[in-house]
Amino acid sequence: xxxxxxxxxxxxxxxxxxxxxxxxxxxxxxxxxxxxxxxxxxxxxxxxxxxxxxxxxxxxxxxxxxxxxxxxxxxxxxxxxxxxxxxxxxxxxxxxxxxxxxxxxxxxxxxxxxxxxxxxxxxxxxxxxxxxxxxxxxxxxxxxxxxxxxxxxxxxxxxxxxxxxxxxxxxxxxxxxxxxxxxxxxxxxxxxxxxxxxxxxxxxxxxxxxxxxxxxxxxxxxxxxxxxxxx
Amino acid sequence: xxxxxxxxxxxxxxxxxxxxxxxxxxxxxxxxxxxxxxxxxxxxxxxxxxxxxxxxxxxxxxxxxxxxxxxxxxxxxxxxxxxxxxxxxxxxxxxxxxxxxxxxxxxxxxxxxxxxxxxxxxxxxxxxxxxxxxxxxxxxxxxxxxxxxxxxxxxxxxxxxxxxxxxxxxxxxxxxxxxxxxxxxxxxxxxxxxxxxxxxxxxxxxxxxxxxxxxxxxxxxxxxxxxxxxx
DNA sequence: TACAAATTATGATAAATATCATATCTAATA
DNA sequence: TATTAGATATGATATTTATCATAATTTGTA
Numbered sequence: 001x002x003x004x005x006x007x008x009x010x011x012x013x014x015x016x017x018x019x020x021x022x023x024x025x026x027x028x029x030x031x032x033x034x035x036x037x038x039x040x041x042x043x044x045x046x047x048x049x050x051x052x053x054x055x056x057x058x059x060x061x062x063x064x065x066x067x068x069x070x071x072x073x074x075x076x077x078x079x080x081x082x083x084x085x086x087x088x089x090x091x092x093x094x095x096x097x098x099x100x101x102x103x104x105x106x107x108x109x110x111x112x113x114x115x116x117x118x119x120x121x122x123x124x125x126x127x128x129x130x131x132x133x134x135x136x137x138x139x140x141x142x143x144x145x146x147x148x149x150x151x152x153x154x155x156x157x158x159x160x161x162x163x164x165x166x167x168x169x170x171x172x173x174x175x176x177x178x179x180x181x182x183x184x185x186x187x188x189x190x191x192x193x194x195x196x197x198x199x200x201x202x203x204x205x206x207x208x209x210x211x212x213x214x215x216x217x218x219x220x221x222x223x224x225x226x227x228x229x230x231x
Numbered sequence: 232x233x234x235x236x237x238x239x240x241x242x243x244x245x246x247x248x249x250x251x252x253x254x255x256x257x258x259x260x261x262x263x264x265x266x267x268x269x270x271x272x273x274x275x276x277x278x279x280x281x282x283x284x285x286x287x288x289x290x291x292x293x294x295x296x297x298x299x300x301x302x303x304x305x306x307x308x309x310x311x312x313x314x315x316x317x318x319x320x321x322x323x324x325x326x327x328x329x330x331x332x333x334x335x336x337x338x339x340x341x342x343x344x345x346x347x348x349x350x351x352x353x354x355x356x357x358x359x360x361x362x363x364x365x366x367x368x369x370x371x372x373x374x375x376x377x378x379x380x381x382x383x384x385x386x387x388x389x390x391x392x393x394x395x396x397x398x399x400x401x402x403x404x405x406x407x408x409x410x411x412x413x414x415x416x417x418x419x420x421x422x423x424x425x426x427x428x429x430x431x432x433x434x435x436x437x438x439x440x441x442x443x444x445x446x447x448x449x450x451x452x453x454x455x456x457x458x459x460x461x462x
Numbered sequence: 463t464a465c466a467a468a469t470t471a472t473g474a475t476a477a478a479t480a481t482c483a484t485a486t487c488t489a490a491t492a
Numbered sequence: 493t494a495t496t497a498g499a500t501a502t503g504a505t506a507t508t509t510a511t512c513a514t515a516a517t518t519t520g521t522a
Contacts, residue, residue: 070383078375090321090368093361099372126354130324133364137321140371141330144309147378151421152301154508181469190382192510197470213518385478412499423480428500444488469518480507487500492493 001044004037004109015060018084019135023128027121034117040104046087047102053095055112056132057087062108063170063179066143067187068100077188079143080105080180082170086132090140105179150189153228158189159199160228163209167218175217203227232275235268235340246291249315250366254359258352265348271335277318278333284326286343287363288318293339294401294410297374298418299331308419310374311336311411313401317363321371336410381420384459389420390430391459394440398449406448434458 010020010032020028037060040046046064047057064087066078078100081087091099092115122129150158162185167174180188186196203209208224210217218224241251241263251259268291271277277295278288295318297309309331312318322330323346353360381389393416398405411419417427434440439455441448449455 068379070379074383076379076382078379090371093364094368094372099376123357129360133324137325137368137371140321140368140375141325144371144374144378145330147375148299148301148307148309151307152305182471183469193469194472194511195509198472201471413501414499424499425481425502426479429502432501463522465520465522467518467520469516471514471516473513475510475512477510478508480505482505483503485501487498489498490496492495 001041001046002039004039007035007037010035015058015084019058019131020128023121023125027125027128030117030121031113034114036112038110038112040108040110042104042106045101045103046108046110047098049098049101051098053088053092053098053115055114056092056118057102058111058113059083059085059087060109060111062110063105064102064108065105065180065184066100066102075184075187076190077180077184079139079146080165080170080188081139085139086136087139088136090136092136155189155191155195155199156202156227157230158191159185159196159203160208160224162188163203163216163218164224164228166216174219174221175215177214178216232272232277233270235270238266238268241266246315250289250362251359254352254356258356258359261348261352262344265345267343269341269343271339271341273335273337276332276334277339277341278329280329280332282329284319284323284329284346286345287323287349288333289342289344290314290316290318291340291342293341294336295333295339296336296411296415297331297333306415306418307421308411308415310370310377311396311401311419312370316370317367318370319367321367323367386420386422386426386430387433387458388461389422390416390427390434391439391455393419394434394447394449395455395459397447405450405452406446408445409447 010016010028020031023031040062049068059081061083064081066081066087066089067075068078069075087102087110089100091097118132122132149161153161166176166179170176170179182197182200183193185191186193189196200209200211203224204211206223208218208220208227210219241247241259251262254262269277271293280299290312292314295312297312297318297320298306299309300306318333318341320331322328349363353363380392384392397407397410401407401410413428413431414424416422417424420427431440431442434455435442437454439449439451439458441450
């Protein structure tokens with residue numbers, strides 16, 4: 001992890017319009033002066049379950065996973081998040097400590113705004129508050145919705161679900177480098193690594209996808225979407 | 232469903248201290264005049280997936296389930312909620328329509344406050360807003376946490392989890408009338424009705440619980456907690 | 463480059479869970 | 493009260509998934 005000293009001013013940030021379109025100069029200054037920017041390398045832990053929540057985290061660039069570790073040491077992945085998500089989740093309002101960990105799946109840029117400063121601006125500008133709330137709550141909603149989907153399916157449907165999620169939501173391409181290992185796919189869909197791998201092999205054999213090293217190409221969207229629905 | 236015409240004034244409501252300890256008279260009046268109170272009988276639907284969210288719902292008395300229905304018509308229960316939960320969940324901030332349905336598991340009293348009035352008071356009183364947010368976000372957090380727990384376990388552990396949830400969190404007694412059928416227990420823990428029933432029978436045979444009609448008595452907490460942890 | 467560790471891969475088998483069938487019991491209601 | 497739908501119960505069997513074992517391949521790093 002590396003702190004960026006020469007940070008971008010929020011006023012000129014390219015993401016400004018996505019979140020801060022209507023703050024006053026004073027409000028910008030409060031956020032800007034309470035803000036740090038960090039780069040995390042692939043594999044680095046951004047926040048660990050149990051740590052005190054001290055700031056809002058805004059994902060500027062990169063890809064992260066939110067996960068929990070059970071007593072036996074096994075991980076369960078709650079979600080994969082991309083720019084420009086807030087990755088603090090709801091816990092920021094209901095808990096003082098993180099209930100999950102966050103780690104970087106690729107080089108990731110995070111804006112870190114001190115909690116009190118952010119709450120001050122939310123209190124000053126309730127529209128901004130609602131927008132933040134809206135964005136944060138969407139992440140919880142998606143996790144719940146996603147678990148609902150996953151729970152209805154069995155292995156093949158679950159793997160298809162994840163492949164389509166990566167293709168449709170993250171990369172918006174039919175060909176992409178897998179950002180997570182097969183084990184992690186398993187942690188995301190509550191399946192063993194072996195069965196996840198087997199399913200990838202089967203999809204390849206059946207011509208649904210092509211696998212070249214880490215690169216996956218979806219070759220038959222129609223059938224894959226069908227497996228997602230029915231399998 | 233029946234509307235209560237002679238509704239309790241928030242200022243004198245016994246639940247006041249749990250949520251509204253510090254509102255001004257003006258703020259009370261805004262909420263009070265935008266408020267209705269309903270009684271739902273056991274089995275009645277309180278809100279249906281897809282309906283427009285028009286109000287905050289506060290559970291005064293009773294017990295409800297939040298559930299989603301998939302394409303094939305099967306239900307999945309997200310959570311069971313008791314007084315004095317807000318039962319709107321997060322969707323209230325991130326969606327305009329319900330993403331799940333709510334139904335009454337017993338006679339249930341619900342306070343229904345128009346959304347715009349509630350948002351006005353939240354804007355006027357940010358401490359109140361934070362308290363509401365805190366309460367709502369806790370429900371989402373609990374759903375996520377609960378799924379995490381359930382996913383790690385297999386049938387026996389899952390059934391034990393639900394029995395202990397009902398005993399520890401809902402009734403705070405070792406003996407209680409089951410508020411949901413075995414099918415619904417299955418919908419809550421992602422298991423078939425048959426396997427859920429079989430597990431109840433097995434717990435009975437092993438002396439962990441006693442079953443008399445709808446009444447369940449936990450007879451051996453220690454072993455049941457152990458099954459919850461390990462099985 | 464070479465080594466170690468992690469990842470992907472696949473087979474054989476065991477275990478868990480779902481499905482189908484049938485029967486009894488219970489609760490709602492005409 | 494008689495009827496019926498739903499809930500509980502249990503067995504037999506099929507299907508799905510996990511576990512264990514072993515090997516090839518890839519990746520990170522000394």
